[in-house]
Amino acid sequence: MIAMKICLISLGCSKNLVDSEIMLGVLKKNGFSITEKAESADIAVVNTCAFIKDAKEEAIDTILELAKLKQSGKLKKLIVAGCLPQRYQGKLTDLLQEVDAFLGPGRIDKIADIIALSFSGKRSFSVGKPHFSYKHDTPRVSLTPQHFAYVKIADGCDNCCHYCVIPQIRGPYRSRPVGSIVREVQALTERGVKEINLISQDTTFYGQDRYRKAALSDLLKRLVKLKKLQWIRILYTHPRHFDDSLMNLIARESKICSYIDLPIQHISDKILKLMGRKVSAGTIKRKIAKMRRLIPDLTLRTSLIVGFPQETERDFKKLFDFVREIKFDRLGVFAYSAEEDTKAAVLGGQIPEKIKRDRVKKIMRLQQGIVNKKNNALIGSEKVVLIDELQNKNTAMGRTQADAPDVDGVVFVKGKNIKPGDRVKVKITDALVYDLIGNKI
16 A cells, blocks of 8 residues: 555646645655656546536546546546535446545545545545645645645635535635644745745635634734745635725735735626625725725736626626726636526526627637737836746746736746746736746846
């Protein structure tokens, strides 16, 4: 057992990635070695996403590809973890006969025990209520470059938006203690991490369950005091819970990136109500205006859902016109996915797929033009870039404070003696649609 090699494939969001890092940490502590290649592994683990149809299809396709390796004798065991088993419980056992064990996100700390059980000849399904919340001393194996990391400050969700299955999969909102998070970040910075990305299903709800108040600002005030920490990025905020104290803190503290990830989903009051977002268009508009007034050099990111049930052309036009007016710096748009066991799935007025796709294209064409103008306006400016990786001897790829890992654009930096983790000053010389090009100064 000790000599066995594990390959773990992590699907879905950064919150899932942290769960994958924890599973690898537990496995490494239990004597397993880790490989990136499934073909050379004894055991494959797939950490799945089940948020929308596309994510489920990706998970099933990945599992079936690994099942072929098992059938050919290259894999001894195949384990499926995460949101897919949690969402569909025992329905998967008959569908995926090749899988030796299933475990939900609340059981990821038991991954080594579950693998051991599979070698005893027992096929297991371990789900139960999601309860696991990792601590600062929980073992983890980093799946990100050495200079940045994701830190999950809470799990679960209490928002219960009508299109979303996350509360069913992940359970109620559970904040980690402030002290544990600070100790984790401190340890990460001692290992060379310069950028921390704070994540949860709703980071702005942090503390409401544990401290009976919004505590994200309290956490941030502790984190900015860590000397080796250079950038703190806050992801997955909710417009309903984004308060003035948080805006003022971001404006005041240079270590906190002037970057706000604010998924508004829509701007029609009718659609927001049908979505169960518990926030009005007026509130969203006022908060965006205040953010831009208070925070210098603000980068504003949002995500949208189009084709939601009963979304008329008038509703869509409101959204389209709002995007054109606000000129978000970063934007992602998704076609609504009707998910079983959600309130939205049984609403009348479901929108045809072709109309959904057309609306996605219209928003993205608009946004492409907005970003292209913004990027071209940056030519000649100087930016601080955190280098993520080398492209070749004289070119590196990195990000400014305005770019979150994996979801936003990058800066291609020309220059010598650059290595990952460096923060370099760059003069922007050219702009692509979503990316920038520059020279090290």
